[in-house]
Amino acid sequence: MTFDKLPAPDIATTLHVRDTCLCLHAQRAARVLARGFDEALKPARLTNGQFSMLMSMNRPGPVRMRDVAALLGMDRTTLTAALKTLEKRGLVTTEPDPDDRRGRLLVLTDAGRERLAEAMPIWVETHGAFERELDDPAALRAGLVSLASTGRSIRDG
DSSP states (O other): OOGGGOOOOOHHHHHHHHHHOHHHHHHHHHHHHHHHHHHHHGGGTOOHHHHHHHHHTOSSSOEEHHHHHHHHTOOHHHHHHHHHHHHHTTSEEEEEETTEEEEEEEEEOHHHHHHHHHHHHHHHHHHHHHHHTSSOHHHHHHHHHHHHHTOSOGGGO
16 A cells, blocks of 8 residues: 555544654644743844854854754755844844855854843743743753754655
């Protein structure tokens, strides 16, 4: 029997997937976290994604775009689009990578550092509130880091 000829799942199967699917539960939790951080970071005029991007560039010098993309688990095209807003707001600049003509270096501006400084107390408070809701945040974080560190799908082998 081929997969395209399988019958539609019965209700027991549907309920099983609803109750056990790691992807479904991770997506739902990610949406709750994202909405919570977006709401909390409004006074700092940042979204949670922008905060993460700025934080990933919070280094003494320029950072390669590919390194930021890898850290955030984003493809470079998506990162480029997301950076446009931060550049327009003067929080980030880009410059050519002298070691790779196709690459770009990202630089957090002074305004970007100030925005991060404004957002950090909000992040600390919000992050702490979410952690207090979890039985073992360190174990959850370790499991998520482990899954993400492979950089591949289970089907990739």
